[in-house]
Amino acid sequence: MxxxxxxxxxxxxxxxxxxxxxxxxxxxxxxxxxxxxxxxxxxxxxxxxxxxxxxxxxxxxxxxxxxxRKPQHNKYILYYDEMNNAINSVDKTKLLEVNIIMPDEKLADELQITRNKNVIMIRRLFYTDGDPVAYDVKYLIYRKGMPIVEKEIEHATFTEMISGSTSLFAIKKELTIYARTPDEDIKRYLNIYNELALMVVEQKLYNSEDKPMGLGITYFRGDYIKLQGISQ
The missing domain is CATH 1.10.10.10 (Winged helix-like DNA-binding domain superfamily/Winged helix DNA-binding domain)
Known part of the structure; x- marks a missing residue:
């Protein structure tokens, strides 16, 4: 055709x-x-x-x-999915915790809410071939009547977690990527026994009115993560 x-x-x-x-x-x-x-x-x-x-x-x-138009050689499209990257894909997840918390000052500021606003905290581990490769924490602004189905949360990507409250096409995303050394808790979760660095990806989701809907922080083992982008 x-x-x-x-x-x-x-x-x-x-x-x-x-x-x-x-x-x-x-x-x-x-x-x-x-x-x-x-x-x-x-x-x-x-x-x-x-x-x-x-x-x-x-x-x-x-x-x-x-x-x-003059091409923008310093502009790249980055493809990011916490379950898949250029090195490996997550074949198993483990739900560590789902809890409703009161945010501290830093989290309240990130989500543009008051400190008396409830937040859903979700903690998970991601595995590849039986090895823990990432420690994942999500913070979702709680709304009255918001369903929390642990079986669905365990395997969902960040956007899938909030897709019930807004159209996926209306969600705006912001990524911040940096390296850091793991603290003792993350070392234990990810079986790190040396000076292996983490790649940390912070993902913030916004609605069509540019209001934050949630914050996700995924701590990847440095030997199990590789992100790629293409130029525009």
């Missing part, structure tokens, strides 16, 4: 940009010219241009037209 016309137009312009026939700052052919070249409607051409703009190839200046 051949691609729709608007896809063909977008791909042709992409190819010209990738072959450097069109360089950053160069003007794209006008809508009228593209309509004539491809024998199609202005609406079809606009769908093509919208694709190119969404993918970062072009930008528009009202009254002047569309232009090739």
């Amino acid at each position: 051949s691609n729709p016309v608007y896809i063909k137009i977008a791909e042709e312009i992409k190819n010209k940009i990738n072959r450097a026939e069109l360089k950053p700052g160069d003007a794209i052919a006008s809508e009228a010219a593209l309509c004539k070249e491809f024998g199609t409607s202005r609406m079809t051409v606009r769908k093509s241009l919208a694709i190119l703009a969404n993918e970062g190839y072009i930008y528009s200046i009202p009254g002047k037209g569309n232009f090739v």
